[in-house]
Amino acid sequence: MRTEPFTGPSGERIPVVRTRRWGRLAAAAVAILVVGWLVYVMVVNPRLHWDKVAEYLFHDRILDGIWVTIEISVLATVLGLLLGVGMAILRLSHNPVLSGLATLYIWFFRGTPVLVQLIFWYNLAFLFPELVLKIPFTMIGVKWDTNEVMTGFTAAMLGLGLNLAAYFAETVRAGIQAVDKGQTEAAYALGMTPAKRMRVIVLPQALRIIIPPTGNEFISMLKTTSLVYVVAGHDLMTNASQIYKANNLIMELLIVASLWYMLMTAIATFLQSRLERRFGSDAVRLVRGGGRGARLLSKAAA
Amino acid sequence: MRTEPFTGPSGERIPVVRTRRWGRLAAAAVAILVVGWLVYVMVVNPRLHWDKVAEYLFHDRILDGIWVTIEISVLATVLGLLLGVGMAILRLSHNPVLSGLATLYIWFFRGTPVLVQLIFWYNLAFLFPELVLKIPFTMIGVKWDTNEVMTGFTAAMLGLGLNLAAYFAETVRAGIQAVDKGQTEAAYALGMTPAKRMRVIVLPQALRIIIPPTGNEFISMLKTTSLVYVVAGHDLMTNASQIYKANNLIMELLIVASLWYMLMTAIATFLQSRLERRFGSDAVRLVRGGGRGARLLSKAAA
Amino acid sequence: QSLDGGSTEADSAGAAPAVTLDQAPAEEKAADVINAITPDESLAAKVPAKLKSDGLKVVSSIGYPPMELYASDGKTAIGFDPALARAIARKLGVKVTITDEEFNSQIPGVLTGRYDFVISSMTDSPERQKQVTFVDYVQAGAGMIVKKGNPAGVNGPADLCGKTVSVVDNGSSMELAEQYSADCEKSGKKAVNLLKFPGDQEALLQVTGGRAQATITDYVVAAYKLDDPKLDIEAIALEGTESPWGIGMKPDNQQLIDSVKGALDSLIASGEYGKLLAAWNLDKLAVQSAVINGGK
Amino acid sequence: MSPVVHATGVRMSYGDTQVLNGVDFAVAPGEVSCVIGPSGSGKSTFLRCVNGLEPVLGGSLRVLGEEVGYSLREGRYRPWSPKEFASFRRRIGMVFQRFNLFAHQSALENVACAPVHVLGLPAEQARRTAMDHLERVGLAEHAHKRPHQLSGGQQQRVAIARALAMSPELMLFDEPTSALDPELVDEVLEVMRGLAADGMTMVVVTHEIAFAREVGDRLTFFADGVVVESGPPAELVANPGHERTRAFLSSVLSQREKAG
Amino acid sequence: MSPVVHATGVRMSYGDTQVLNGVDFAVAPGEVSCVIGPSGSGKSTFLRCVNGLEPVLGGSLRVLGEEVGYSLREGRYRPWSPKEFASFRRRIGMVFQRFNLFAHQSALENVACAPVHVLGLPAEQARRTAMDHLERVGLAEHAHKRPHQLSGGQQQRVAIARALAMSPELMLFDEPTSALDPELVDEVLEVMRGLAADGMTMVVVTHEIAFAREVGDRLTFFADGVVVESGPPAELVANPGHERTRAFLSSVLSQREKAG
Numbered sequence A, B: 001m002r003t004e005p006f007t008g009p010s011g012e013r014i015p016v017v018r019t020r021r022w023g024r025l026a027a028a029a030v031a032i033l034v035v036g037w038l039v040y041v042m043v044v045n046p047r048l049h050w051d052k053v054a055e056y057l058f059h060d061r062i063l064d065g066i067w068v069t070i071e072i073s074v075l076a077t078v079l080g081l082l083l084g085v086g087m088a089i090l091r092l093s094h095n096p097v098l099s100g101l102a103t104l105y106i107w108f109f110r111g112t113p114v115l116v117q118l119i120f121w122y123n124l125a126f127l128f129p130e131l132v133l134k135i136p137f138t139m140i141g142v143k144w145d146t147n148e149v150m151t152g153f154t155a156a157m158l159g160l161g162l163n164l165a166a167y168f169a170e171t172v173r174a175g176i177q178a179v180d181k182g183q184t185e186a187a188y189a190l191g192m193t194p195a196k197r198m199r200v201i202v203l204p205q206a207l208r209i210i211i212p213p214t215g216n217e218f219i220s221m222l223k224t225t226s227l228v229y230v231v232a233g234h235d236l237m238t239n240a241s242q243i244y245k246a247n248n249l250i251m252e253l254l255i256v257a258s259l260w261y262m263l264m265t266a267i268a269t270f271l272q273s274r275l276e277r278r279f280g281s282d283a284v285r286l287v288r289g290g291g292r293g294a295r296l297l298s299k300a301a302a
Numbered sequence C: 001q002s003l004d005g006g007s008t009e010a011d012s013a014g015a016a017p018a019v020t021l022d023q024a025p026a027e028e029k030a031a032d033v034i035n036a037i038t039p040d041e042s043l044a045a046k047v048p049a050k051l052k053s054d055g056l057k058v059v060s061s062i063g064y065p066p067m068e069l070y071a072s073d074g075k076t077a078i079g080f081d082p083a084l085a086r087a088i089a090r091k092l093g094v095k096v097t098i099t100d101e102e103f104n105s106q107i108p109g110v111l112t113g114r115y116d117f118v119i120s121s122m123t124d125s126p127e128r129q130k131q132v133t134f135v136d137y138v139q140a141g142a143g144m145i146v147k148k149g150n151p152a153g154v155n156g157p158a159d160l161c162g163k164t165v166s167v168v169d170n171g172s173s174m175e176l177a178e179q180y181s182a183d184c185e186k187s188g189k190k191a192v193n194l195l196k197f198p199g200d201q202e203a204l205l206q207v208t209g210g211r212a213q214a215t216i217t218d219y220v221v222a223a224y225k226l227d228d229p230k231l232d233i234e235a236i237a238l239e240g241t242e243s244p245w246g247i248g249m250k251p252d253n254q255q256l257i258d259s260v261k262g263a264l265d266s267l268i269a270s271g272e273y274g275k276l277l278a279a280w281n282l283d284k285l286a287v288q289s290a291v292i293n294g295g296k
Numbered sequence D, E: 001m002s003p004v005v006h007a008t009g010v011r012m013s014y015g016d017t018q019v020l021n022g023v024d025f026a027v028a029p030g031e032v033s034c035v036i037g038p039s040g041s042g043k044s045t046f047l048r049c050v051n052g053l054e055p056v057l058g059g060s061l062r063v064l065g066e067e068v069g070y071s072l073r074e075g076r077y078r079p080w081s082p083k084e085f086a087s088f089r090r091r092i093g094m095v096f097q098r099f100n101l102f103a104h105q106s107a108l109e110n111v112a113c114a115p116v117h118v119l120g121l122p123a124e125q126a127r128r129t130a131m132d133h134l135e136r137v138g139l140a141e142h143a144h145k146r147p148h149q150l151s152g153g154q155q156q157r158v159a160i161a162r163a164l165a166m167s168p169e170l171m172l173f174d175e176p177t178s179a180l181d182p183e184l185v186d187e188v189l190e191v192m193r194g195l196a197a198d199g200m201t202m203v204v205v206t207h208e209i210a211f212a213r214e215v216g217d218r219l220t221f222f223a224d225g226v227v228v229e230s231g232p233p234a235e236l237v238a239n240p241g242h243e244r245t246r247a248f249l250s251s252v253l254s255q256r257e258k259a260g
């Protein structure tokens, strides 16, 4: 704001008063009071055994569960992203059959609950006791016991990964379509084939649009993994609930699990913002931002 | 493609052959075969009782469950959207306390599993047997029995709505920030106050960015409602599982539930695309799209 | 409204107006027995006032036949536990509502006062006694379900070593399976490979799908499932596993605990309890008297 | 008559970059004041200061009789609230280089928007007046079109009508034709000529020297955040007093002379 | 020598809108052919057809000795595969109005991209050659900058270097300077003058009549999807044969004459 006083008609200095925004201050004070009160009421609540929370925070089974949660989330996200890129490209293909199938895939996997998909894959043996891959009209082929192939881990990967892929396909498609048409034209004009253009020019730029929702999906995947209890998986939430089922410290163990989820979310959010900064809109600006943007950038780099 | 033949040097017509894209055709054929085979194998599977699927498809409890699912999803989405807009505006506020609190809210509710939040609200009486709203240092106020206020329905609304609001807040913020700065300047230059500018100019344009993710959130909310089983809710998935607990037809009832979810998803997707067409990027184009866009628009309107 | 008025219409019980008692639903196998029960005047006089005004609020996790299941309308709870709850309510001369909750939401529901008691095939265990007080109403044992013909040759706990067994990841059958596994290891054999599931249907699916060789559950439930030809299974009782199941109530509500215990004792003495069990083909589960917190 | 705009020693910076280094500038009522200068010299920034869109850091900037951003009370200057800023800006019309029409509203809605939402006129009356203003800029038959359905020149004319609908006492134009295709420039300049003829007080940042010479009462040359020189347009173009002015004018005119 | 571009009766439409209505046009090797015409007359579309970016619907368009989009085999024309299109376009450089630099790559990477990914040159060699091309357009010291850190004129010069790096036999320019601030136009035209002097065959859509007169061997006037007339630039500007041409030229030149 203004740093110097005004000069009056006869050369005298007229001071500038600083305004206090009373409304703002009041709003802030009320908000802080409410939050503080909520925290206080939780902390001193005689019905919550905070000593138990502390005791179980680093319980072995909780730590095991965290590990499983992270492992499954990361792998399912990677699988979902790879498949999602493929589906997005199919969906944008000019071949009506392929793009129709991709649409069907997306609709099907977005349309059915993950829980059902997990139960379906895990219990595939109920429908098909053996998985047979053979050359038609011959006796040559391979055969597996479905239950041996479809472990809880495989089922979790398939259930979560295929489902996520359907959501990612839409995200990636939006990202691809958001890349300026001029980029594609320039690539073609330089003699690139459609595939090369996609790989070298379009996908790297689509990252900008893809990263933020991917971060969100990953964060919500951290919590979706709790569904693996139906495939006998032992993620954080399942383990926490098994503990409270035994000792009935429901609220305490939910707090333990929540604290860990919040920590994981905070870390994921941090990583997401790092990625966004690295590949985000600033790095892939399409129009010249003027002196200002350039200056900010070079400052950030310094 | 080209509609007429070429003319040779001596005036004769040289025909153009149409190319068949064999690769494409083959890919399409394989894809259709695989999907068809999967469907066939499911349909003829002797362990699936399709007659039972048909029987339960319109079972009273399934229909009741669908109604509950839709009701809760719609209400929670509306609540989440309203709160989310508020949080987004707070988050963008210049007041560091308010924007900090909004950030805290978003992080907290994104960070904790919905399941935990549902259990927490439903069992609020465990922590606070009575809800008291009174004027400090007096005896005047109102008091409710927590269990009477916090029915399963209220808990579901709060749990799902507050959680969704945290996700929407980010979406709405992105939408607001995506509105061209020039719009804000023009609004200010015409003498609008910040609040009026937000309501009259910015939010209506932010809709364009907000609608697609809102559709996605609604679709995934349809399935998230299945968590209301912990607050004694009877949504589609819960009712289906209660039926199979009694009659052991687990796969069949999962298929029934999935069919309904797919139908609801299809309808929601359709409505989403209608909304997108109404409020979407075409309607709120920022740069002049040339004759083409205008022509497409007037065609669509005709 | 003033807050210090203490506006609770305290124990003004007195001569309560006569209530019309609930009739058992038609599909309830013990409906005749229940509808014939009349209030016990001395018990009714001591019933907490809140029960008289609001009725008895019972919670049960429906979906565990024959103990608790839905009638064909999909809304009315029937089975032995609802039958007993209705019988107790009639004995006490109060109305009754039975609500379905997810199994693990039931104890919090009782503790927060949303429900008066839980009756849901709940094993009376010392851990649970820290939260609620039980009036034990049956004595039940565990059983195993295996595929028809018992292809894996599982006849007793000792045969489970090195096999895959699915259980519901909570409560007595899981503890039992863990104990068998420990026994296997003690005797130098391979441990039991335990798969834990949220519900007994998912656990059973592992047996019919061939992933698990057996599932351990309550014997009465296992026996009931035998009647379903689709499943293609047989049940094996596990001897010496009997433990009491209890009606759980908030420990500080002594008046309610006394009323429920009194009602159950009265039902046992009058033989109506036995008829209820017989109606659901569960005579094996009978107890001789209502014991408080009998679980070890 | 006291000047409509009276700047003395106006200073302004974005962070560490000093953009205006003491601008002295005055506009009399009814005057058409044109501003030229190289890119980055602070012309837009100055217009934004006049309108209160950017805060002035030093010097005095009096517009329409008020010290922009401050009211003098009891011997001290008190900063304006957002409401006070809004009612000040209401009195000034501004036209941007990139038009900035409200993208979700038709041409008519764009023009009627501020009268309804800012002045609180009844919708029907506002629409009627809006139609009159659209007529004035020759766009009555395009009233129902969305901005993206209009050509650049048409969009800019709607933007002018939108500003006029608030009956401003002063109009600011920031390079109103530089985003337009050459064939569309004239239709906008024509509207501006009309305004000037009606006696509107205008400050116009422009590269259209021909327009400045024909319509402007005064031409001011900005460079590096200060006013280098100022005078009647024809004189300034013919005999620039400073080397910088001469260099700039010749670079702007060179292309065009070659073309001629 | 046979012409590099030879269009006879080229027709093209977007859906129902007929855009090219039978264009006859030829460019000899080493010729600089300038194209002018009102907005929407199909100039850009024609360039895109020459490059195979849009399919021709009728007539014949022979470029670099090939019928664009078709090969003649056994007495029949067979449409090209995407690969054949790609190797055809490799031989033609194109510069767009909006530069279209790859936003995620530095200037150097932009220039080296196609040689590496299309021609399969080793990365090191491609970078060295790219550096030479950047030097040629005077941007060696900006090689590491991202497009958004460059001015419009600099971006356009990088775009030219990028096209040159493929050693094209024909260069197409679609209004290469019309998105630039007036002061930046000259630096781009300078590079193009250099190219013309080196004997590059060029088709240039432009509004810079001065440039066409100075550098162009031929000036063609497009209107409504046909070539209205064509001739040596100075002659065409001085004595347009058609009323349409005269009207267009006078509207483009009017502003600039007034300024002079």
Ligand SMILES: Nc1ncnc2c1ncn2[C@@H]1O[C@H](COP(=O)(O)OP(=O)(O)OP(=O)(O)O)[C@@H](O)[C@H]1O
Residues within 6 Å of the ligand: A290, A291, A292, D014, D017, D019, D037, D038, D039, D040, D041, D042, D043, D044, D045, D046
């Ligand atoms: N929002 C901003 N933040 C930081 N610097 C800015 C901002 N806007 C403008 N600048 C800088 O302030 C200086 C003056 O900019 P201004 O837009 O006023 O120039 P101008 O004379 O209008 O130029 P032009 O003819 O290009 O419009 C420039 O150096 C510009 O980079």
Ligand SMILES: Nc1ncnc2c1ncn2[C@@H]1O[C@H](COP(=O)(O)OP(=O)(O)OP(=O)(O)O)[C@@H](O)[C@H]1O
Residues within 6 Å of the ligand: B290, B291, B292, E014, E017, E019, E037, E038, E039, E040, E041, E042, E043, E044, E045, E046
């Ligand atoms: N992708 C497209 N789809 C439909 N119509 C189009 C498309 N591109 C251009 N057109 C239309 O084709 C006609 C010719 O456009 P073109 O861009 O070739 O004109 P131009 O002569 O280059 O004009 P300008 O000087 O404005 O660039 C115009 O009417 C335009 O609206």
Ligand SMILES: [Mg+2]
Residues within 6 Å of the ligand: D043, D044, D045, D174, D175
């Ligand atoms: Mg400017």
Ligand SMILES: [Mg+2]
Residues within 6 Å of the ligand: E043, E044, E045, E174, E175
């Ligand atoms: Mg063009």
